[in-house]
Amino acid sequence: MSAVLFVFDVMLLVGIGGVAWHCLTSTDLFRAVVLFIALGLLLSMAWVRLEAPDIALAEAAIGAGVTGALLLITLERLKHLEALSPTGRDPEHSTGSSAGRALLSGVVIALVGALGLLLIRALLAQPGQAGLQPLVDAQMHRSGVDNPVTGVLLNFRAYDTFLELAVIVLALLGAWSLGRHESVPARPVPGPMLPGILRFLTPVAIVTGVYLLWAGTHGPGGAFQAGAVLAAAGILIVLGRPRRLPIAPDQPLRLGLVAGVALFLGVGVHGLLFGPGFMGYVEPWAYWLILAIEVAATLSIALALVALFIGGRPHEEDR
Amino acid sequence: MIADLLTVVLVVAGLAFFAAGTVGVLRFPDVYTRLHALTKADNLGLGLVIAGLLFQADGATGVLGLLLVWALVLASGTVVAHLIAQRTRTHGAFESADREPATRDPEEGGG
Numbered sequence: 551m552s553a554v555l556f557v558f559d560v561m562l563l564v565g566i567g568g569v570a571w572h573c574l575t576s577t578d579l580f581r582a583v584v585l586f587i588a589l590g591l592l593l594s595m596a597w598v599r600l601e602a603p604d605i606a607l608a609e610a611a612i613g614a615g616v617t618g619a620l621l622l623i624t625l626e627r628l629k630h631l632e633a634l635s636p637t638g639r640d641p642e643h644s645t646g647s648s649a650g651r652a653l654l655s656g657v658v659i660a661l662v663g664a665l666g667l668l669l670i671r672a673l674l675a676q677p678g679q680a681g682l683q684p685l686v687d688a689q690m691h692r693s694g695v696d697n698p699v700t701g702v703l704l705n706f707r708a709y710d711t712f713l714e715l716a717v718i719v720l721a722l723l724g725a726w727s728l729g730r731h732e733s734v735p736a737r738p739v740p741g742p743m744l745p746g747i748l749r750f751l752t753p754v755a756i757v758t759g760v761y762l763l764w765a766g767t768h769g770p771g772g773a774f775q776a777g778a779v780l781a782a783a784g785i786l787i788v789l790g791r792p793r794r795l796p797i798a799p800d801q802p803l804r805l806g807l808v809a810g811v812a813l814f815l816g817v818g819v820h821g822l823l824f825g826p827g828f829m830g831y832v833e834p835w836a837y838w839l840i841l842a843i844e845v846a847a848t849l850s851i852a853l854a855l856v857a858l859f860i861g862g863r864p865h866e867e868d869r
Numbered sequence: 870m871i872a873d874l875l876t877v878v879l880v881v882a883g884l885a886f887f888a889a890g891t892v893g894v895l896r897f898p899d900v901y902t903r904l905h906a907l908t909k910a911d912n913l914g915l916g917l918v919i920a921g922l923l924f925q926a927d928g929a930t931g932v933l934g935l936l937l938v939w940a941l942v943l944a945s946g947t948v949v950a951h952l953i954a955q956r957t958r959t960h961g962a963f964e965s966a967d968r969e970p971a972t973r974d975p976e977e978g979g980g
Binding site for chain 2 (some may be wrong): 593741743744746747754814
């Protein structure tokens with residue numbers, strides 16, 4: 551059995567390397583995006599083999615699914631922009647002479663090789679029982695949750711997770727600062743298939759998202775996975791909208807977008823004033839605080855990912 | 870024992886459909902025939918694999934979970950195939966300009 555798994559692992563590694571190489575070297579953007587999505591699925595399989603189902607779920611939902619949708623819509627918009635200004639691009643964007651380019655690639659190859667050697671040395675130098683598993687296991691009873699991954703993400707290393715949430719909001723602010731999105735008119739797709747599958751999949755996605763959120767306290771799941779599944783449902787609705795999308799009310803939308811970060815920061819400051827320190831929990835409330843943060847973060851992540859897909863801040867005059 | 874045997878037979882039959890579907894995607898000349906090959910792998914291949922795994926599931930929740938996986942893949946696969954075929958009919962094939970017929974996609978063999 552282990553021989554079969556070994557062969558499978560080697561095939562998986564070769565597949566990941568091959569797909570990554572083709573994705574980077576492809577000159578056709580559409581092809582590169584499709585390969586990137588395939589790479590995300592293979593990577594999530596690798597996480598399953600490393601017995602990290604939480605990361606596998608997040609990679610499949612965010613890395614392959616939502617990011618793939620974002621890249622595809624970007625490609626569509628790029629095509630639209632190029633059609634508007636066909637003379638704007640200079641395909642032969644070479645810098646310097648061929649000798650200079652050869653020198654540059656030599657330097658880059660040398661740097662990459664040195665980095666690779668250093669990484670391999672660091673791997674070999676690791677002591678046998680490296681890792682924080684015993685430490686986490688010893689402190690789990692104080693974390694307020696049963697799943698070690700959630701315990702690490704939302705308690706022991708809450709600061710990192712807080713910054714991850716903040717990065718998503720920052721990305722959306724960046725997208726919004728670039729301009730307003732045009733109003734989203736009806737986009738009827740001929741045939742009954744897309745509306746039918748929307749009616750079928752949207753409730754399934756909502757149930758799955760809430761389940762993933764709830765499961766996070768004791769098993770694989772959590773705010774990022776749940777938010778990504780809900781966002782996927784939202785993106786499907788945006789894509790298959792049978793009529794003009796309603797404009798989201800401005801204040802509730804903005805409040806929902808920052809709810810996760812704001813609540814997380816509030817709880818962190820509360821820990822600083824009354825508890826063990828910044829981003830720490832007052833122990834008897836840890837479970838409820840974590841649950842509240844997860845719910846708010848799920849809402850914010852889902853809203854932010856759909857807003858990123860639509861792109862641009864909401865139109866003021868449309869309302 | 871008999872359950873294990875049934876599992877092996879059904880899963881191998883499913884894998885045969887996946888293999889045939891993959892060969893079809895790589896070798897068939899246009900979008901429609903490729904979709905035809907792909908959906909056979911999705912529907913029958915996955916269906917047979919799931920049917921085989923049903924004998925190894927523990928309890929009713931395991932059985933229901935496997936059936937749910939099959940139903941979801943079936944539903945989404947059908948709709949995606951339909952949408953790709955429809956778009957190809959109205960807009961033409963994706964990247965038709967620079968896709969030479971001998972192009973082979975190495976990524977579709979894995980997994």
